[in-house]
Amino acid sequence: MKFYDQLSLIIFLTKVQCGDVNQAEFLFNISSKKAVTIYGAMMKGYFENNQANKAIHLFHEIKRPNEIIITILFNACANLKTNEGLNLVKEVYKEMPKSFYSNVRLLPSILDALVKCNDLTYAQSLFDASMKNDVGMYAVMMNGYNKENNPLKTLNLFYQMKDKNHLIIYLHVIKALSRIGDYKLSQSIIEQIPNDLLNDHQIQTVLIDMWGKSGSIDKVKEIFDKISQPDHYQYAAIINAYGLNGMGIQAIEIYRQISLDLINEITQICILNACSHSGLVHEARSIFENIPIKTVSIYTTMIDCLSRASLFHEAQNLQEEYERSHPPSLPMYMALLSGARNQINANLAQQIYDRMSKVFPQSDDSLVSAAILLANVYGSIGDIDKASDIRTQLTKSGAKKKIGLSWTVVDGQVYQFRAHDVNHPRSKEIYAEAEKISAELVEHGHQHDSSWITRPLSQDETVATVLCGHSERLAIAWNFVLHPNASQIQITKNLRVCGDCRK
Template sequence: MATFITPPLSLPHHTNLPNSTSPNIDNDRYFANHPTVLLISQCTSLKSLKQVHAQMLRSGIFFDPFSASKLITASALSPYSSLDYARQVFDQIPQPNLYTWNTLIRAYASSPDPTQSLLLFLQMLLQCEHFPDKFTFPFLFKAASELKAFRVGRVFHGMVIKASLSTDIFVLNSLVHFYGSCGNLDFAYGVFLKIPRKDVVSWNSIIMGFARGGYPEEALDVFRGMEKENVKPNDVTMVGVLLACAKKLDLEFGRWVCSYIEKNEISVSLTLSNAILDMYMKCGSVEEAKKWFDRMQERDIFTWTTMLDGYAKLGEYDEARRVFDAMPCQDIAAWNALISAYEQNSKPKEALAIFRELQLRKDAKPDEVTLVCALSASAQLGAMDLGRWIHVYIKKRGIKLNCHLTTSLIDMYSKGGDLDKALEVFCSAESKDVFVWSAMIAGLAMHGHGRAAIDLFSKMLEAKVQPNAVTFTNVLCACSHTGLVNEGRTLFYQMEPVHGVVPGEKHYACMVDILGRSGLLDEAVELTEKMPIARTASVWGALLGACRLHGNLELAEKACSNLLELDPRNHGAYVLLSNIYAKTGKWDRVSGLRKVMRDSGLKKEPGCSSIEVNGVVHEFLAGDSSHPLSMEIYSKLDEVAARLKSVGYVPNKSYLLQHVEEEDMKEQALNLHSEKLAIAFGLITMVPSQPIRVVKNLRICGDCHSVAKLISRLYDREILLRDRYRFHYFREGNCSCMDYW
C-alpha cells in the first residue's frame, strides 16, 4: 500500500505509545506491529472486533490512519462484517486515508445498496485530499454495473482518462465488465480492443458480456480468438462459453466444451459444474443433465433450481415436483421456478395452487417475482379475489411498486374486468416505463375504449416514453376493436419513420384485421401482397376472420389454404371456414372439413369458461355435466330459454359446426355452450348486486353474445365476459362492443 503524509496528530499520552511523537512523522504503518492492531486479524466475530476497537480508542492508536484502515477492513470485508458498524467507525476517523475510502467504497459496491458506494465517492471528492486511484475506479464501475447506471459509468470513464489511468489493466477490465452489464456491447468491445496486454480476466469479461447480452455467436468467436492468442482459459472462461452454448441451444458444441474442460484439466468449480448442468438442461438433454447432477459431489440452491426449472419448462411437472420435494432447502427461487413454469405454460390453476401452498408452508416469503407470476396467473384465470388479495398484501408489506409489479397489477385488473381499478393503479404509479404504459393501453383496448387508448398513447409520447413493438400492437388492437380505421392506418404508417419501430408480423396482422373488420377486404389483401416480410399464419388468420364476418367465401378459401400451408395443424382455420360454410348453408362442405379434421387427428379446441364465486374458480366445458350443481344449472338454463323465447329470441343456428336435422337438437346444442353454463351458474350462486364475470378460452359466438345481452336486460344483471380477444360488458341489453367485434 502506498504511504501518505497525514496532518499532524495529537495522540493521548499512554505508556505503550512510542517515545517519538514528532508532528510531521509518517503515521501510516507506524503502529503496524502494535499488539492491539495485531489483534484485529485474530477476531472471529463482530463482538471481539468491537472489543479491539475499544482498546484502540483507549490507547489512542485508533487515530492512526493505518490502524484505522485495518479496523475498517475487518468491519466491512470480513466474514462477520457489518456495513452499518463499518460506516459508524469510518465517520469517527478524523482524516481517513485513500485506502480506507477505497475499502468502504468497495464494500458498498458489493452490498444490496450499491448506491451508497457512489454517494461515498462524492463525499470522498469533497473531503479527501487525494485523487481517486486505480483501486477506486474498479469498485465504482462494479457499483455502476449493479445499478445499470450507464451515464454515471460514462462519467467515471471520463475521470479515468483524465487521471491517466486508461492503460491500467484492472481499470480497463472493470470497464469492459461495466459496459457489458449495461448491455452496451459496442462500448465494451471497443474498450477490450484497446487493452494493450489482455489477461484472462479481459477475455472473460468480454466473453461473459456477449453471452449474457444475447450474442452467443460473438462470445464463441472471442473464445476462439483467445485460443489463437494462446491465453489459457480458466473455469470462469468456460462458464461464459457454456452460457453462450445454452443461449444458442447448441448441444453439440456444449458437449465439445465439456470434453475441452476435461482435456485441459480445467478446475471444475461449483459454478462451472452448475453451468454444465444448465447447458444440458437448456439444450434439452435431460438425460445428460440428470447424469451430471448425480455425479456432482457438491450442490447448492442453484444446482437444485436448475434441475427443477429445466423439468418444469419441458412440461415434466411430476419430475419438477419430485426435485422440489427433494431439495434440502426450498428458497423462494425454487418456489418461483415452479410457479412461473406453470404460469408461463398456460396452467394458471396449478400455478395458483403452488402459490397457496407457499403461503401455508411459510418457509419462504413471496418476493417480487412470486407476486408477478401469481398476478399473471390470476389474470389468465380471471381470479379477481386472489388478485385483489395480492394487491392488499403488497400494500400491507410495504412492498414498493416497481414497474414490473405495476404492469402486472394493471394487467390483472384489466383482464379481471375492473378497468377503473387498473386506471387507478396506473395513475398512482410513481414510475411508468414503456411496459406500464403499454399494459394500460392494452387494458383500454380489450375493453373497447379505442379513443381512450389512442389518447393515452399520445400522453405517453408527451411524457417522452419511447413506444416499442408491444405498444403498437396494443394500440392497433384498440383501433381494430372499435373500427378506428383512419387512426389505425395513420399509426401503422408512422411506426418506422416517426418512432423507429419496424412493423412485424403482429402489426401487419392487426392492420389486416382493422381493414378486414371494416369491410375493406381489397385493401387488406393489397397490404398482404405488399408486405416486406413473409406472410405468416397470423396474417392469413386475420384475413380469414374478416371473411367470416363479411361472408366472402372465395377469399376465405384462399386465406384458409395459405394458413394451412404454413400451419397444417391449425384447427382454428378449419373452424372458421366451417363457420362460413355453415352460415351459407353449405353443410356438405362442413361435413367434408370435419372428415379432414378427423382423418388428420385434429380436434376443435373445446370451449371452456370459468367463473369465480367466493374466491373459488369454477370451470365449465361445452355440454358439461360434471359440476356438483349441474342439475340446478340446467334447470336455470331451461328457465332462461323460456324467458328468452317469450321476448322473441330466435337461436342463431349458423354457429353450429355440423348439420343437425332436428330443430330442437340445434337449440339444445347451442344451449350447451360453456359461457351459457357459466352465466347460469352465476345467476344461481351470486347476489344480484354482484357482476357475473366469465372468462372464455375461445372467441364468444354470435348466439351467446345475443343471449348475454338479453339476460342482462331480463335479469337486470351486469355480465362481464372476456373471450380470447377482448371484453364484452353486458348491461341493460347492450354490450360495450356495440356489436363491433
C-alpha cells in the same frame, strides 16, 4: 497451475465476459490442461452469446461435471426448447449425484428447462417429489402453468407458499389473475402485497394489465396516475387496457401524450389494437402512416384492424405491399381469415386458407387453427357437411385442438368449465339451470342461433341443448345454482365467446 495457464484463464474469462467468443474459443483450444472451471466459463460464454448448441457439445467432453456445469447445461437446453434438449436434461438428471439436489440454483434450472421444453408434467413430478421447494422453484412452476393457460394451478401454488412476499411470485400470480379476470378475487390477493412491492414498476405494469382485463378501468387509472414517470411498458399497458374495454378515444389521448423516445413497437401495436377494437379505422390509418419503421407485427395489427371492419380489399393490398419486400407472414393470413370468419364470408375464407396451405405447409399448429376457423365459417352458413369434412380430416391427422375454457369465481373460489363438462359433482343441477335459463330467454323472444353449431346434431340433441352445453353457459348456470338472485356474474374465456352466448 502454471503461470501461462493462470494468465490464459484470466484473459479467457475476460474475453468471454466481453462477448469475444472467437478469441475465448482460441484460448480454450490452446490450453494444455483444461480444468472444469475453464470448461464452465467456455460453456457460459457460448450460452450467453446465443450459442447453446456449442455449450451442449462441450458438455459431452467433460468427464465429471460439477453442479455449476450441469446448471449451465440445463440453461442451454432451456434456451433451445427442443426434444433433444429435453431428453438430455432427463438423462443428466437421472445420473446426477443426489448431493447436487441441495443446490439452490440447480433444481430451478432443471424445472425451467423441462417447462421450456414443453414437459410440464415431468417438471411437476420433480417439484412434487422435492423435499424443499424454494422461491425459485415455485416461480418456475407458476410461469409454466401460466404459459399452459392454467391459472388455477398457479394460484394453488401461491396458496401453498408460506413465504409469499417476493417480487417474482407476485408477478406470476398477477398474470394468473389477469387470465381469470375476476375483480373480487384479484382484490383479495392484491391486498396482501406489501407497499414496497406495489411501488415496483414491474408490479405496476402487470396490475394495469390485470385490472384492464377484469374491466376495472378506475383501478387502471388510479395506478397509472400514481406513476410519476411512466415507462414505455406502462404506457403500452394502459393503452391496451383502454383498448380491451372499447375506449379507443382515451387510448389515443394517452398515445398522443407519450414522448417520442418512449414510443416503440409495443406501444404502436397496442394503439393500433385499441383503434381496431373500437372501430376507429381512420385514426388507425393515420397512426400507421406515421410510423417510420413498420415491422411485421405492426403490419399484421393494421391488417387485423381493416379485416375487423370488413375492408378486405384494403387489407389484402396492405398484405401484398408487405410481401413485395418480405416473406409471407402467417399471422397476417390468420388476421384476414379471422375477419372473414366474423363476416361469415366462406369464399374469402376458403381462398385465404388455400393460400396458407401452399405458403406454410409445415406450420401444423397454425394450420389447425385456420382449419377450425374455416370449418366454423361453413358451419355458420349451414354447410354442415363441409364443416364436418374439415373436422374429420383434422381428427385423422391427429391434430390437437385448443380446448375452450371458461372461468368464474363464486364465493371466493375459482371454477373452471369446458364445453359439455360433466366433471363437476353437481353437473345435473348445472345443466338443469342452463336449460331453465334457455327456456326463459326463449319466452322473452330470444331465438337460438344455430350458425354457431358447426357439426351435425346427434339424435338426442337439439340446437338448444348443444348451445346450453357451452362452457360460458355452464359457468353462468353454476353462479345461479349457488346464488339464484345473483346481481353480478363475471366470466372469462380463453377463446372467442360464442355469438349466441354473447346475445
